[in-house]
Amino acid sequence: MKKILAITLALMMILALAACGSSAAQSSAAPAADASSAAAESSGSAADAGVLTMATNAAFPPYEYYENNQIVGIDAEVAAAIAEKLGMKLEIEDMDFGSIIAAVQTGKVSMGMAGMTVTDERKQSVNFSDTYATGVQVVIVKTGSPITDLDGLKGKKIGVQESTTGDIYATDDFGESNVERFPTGADAVLALTQGKVDAVIIDNEPAKNYVAANQGLSILSTEYTKEDYAICVSKDNTELLDKINTALKELTADGTLKSIVDKYIPAAASSSAAADAVSGATSEPSK
């Protein structure tokens, strides 16, 4: 009995050391490891340590998604390019879309980049960079569905990704009781294929991805307002915001931004739309 106890305790201790060692390695930003010490520093501290932490919801192709055990996509690559320009290392944190702004506000991460639309409401909590891409909300339905335009959605069950502008539009236009919120767009589309919802309202590029990955889905031609995607930064961290905007301007000027977008969105129409968006930095934010 004593031997078993001794061996078990020894194993526990080894495991504990291994776990602490690996968790220390995972948090390669030194400030992040000192969770128990100092009170909330300004979010600039995460950036100052040479690491640019980015919050995203990696279930939003082609902007961010998992491939080969890594997070890739337009946002991931643009962020990497920005980090390079700033001479910092990029670290991407996957989380619920609704948690991104809170994470940026509390300084958990330096910036949030998740195909996030600039809205007045969000601007109250965080600052947004210049627009780097545009999107538009579209409706996905099963092919052959009786729904052909936005009016047809009245009274139907609409699936959305929670906290996105799709969620906001659906709730405003069709009522709380008709909207079903899912953690990711893919979950909403899965529900659509299973007939649990009648339509899904989500950004057009991910919609194209989801439709291509499934059979029997189509996108309605009616669209909502065009939206601007931007990077959100804490209101305290104006320094990082300026640096990001400078980096974005440089990336636009040397064509890197366009080439990244084109790599993931091969249609000429979308790439020119993105070019229009970044050259005209001020656009009306959608509600």
Added chain:
Amino acid sequence: MAVWWNNLVKKFVLCFIDDNRWMYMAKGLAVTMEVTLMALVIGLLLGIVVAAVRSAHDQQGSELSGAGGFLLGLANGICKLYLTVIRGTPMMIQLMIMYFVILVNTTNKTLVAMVAFGINSGAYVAEIVRGGIMSIDGGQSEAARSLGLGYLPTMRFVIIPQAIKNILPALGNELITLVKETSIVTVIGLGDLTKGATIIQGRTFEAFLPLLAAALVYLLIVVLLSWLMGKLERRLRAGDRH
């Protein structure tokens, strides 16, 4: 029949082989085990301390007086508060509070999960251990006292060894619960076994295979743990039959 099988094989390849997707689950399993074991260690340490304070107070509180008695009473109060709060709030909320409010500056989700689950587990372990100690017949401690043993030696040589046999099944249950409970870490975005399955589900739009695979892995772990606990219990009971 053959079509069904072919379909299944195709889906299996899509979910696990393509793009090395099985690695999401493999890495997730490592994270799950890491969090579970560390949380168990923290929980045991915390739980045993709290249980010791609580049972000492309940068994002795009336006898002690002065500074010692007061301190024990205070410690007992703190322990009771800890137990009430932790057992009275859902684990998911505790985890989110730990990540978004208390340890707000860190992005080391594994550490946060270990701490949150450790603290939660500690509360339940404390009650299990205290229950085990209290379940030993009062006659045992009386007999020990009559032999001249003080409180601590009584606990160490008479009560605790007997209590362990009562504690172990419940402790095993707690460990099994802990393994499965760690699946909620997806709310803070930690890539555990369940999150691995949901990532695959999100990429392939196949719900059945990834979720089934995750369930099977959890089941295997629990079966293994149950078997180990059974062996341990049998070894301990071996002394009873004389």
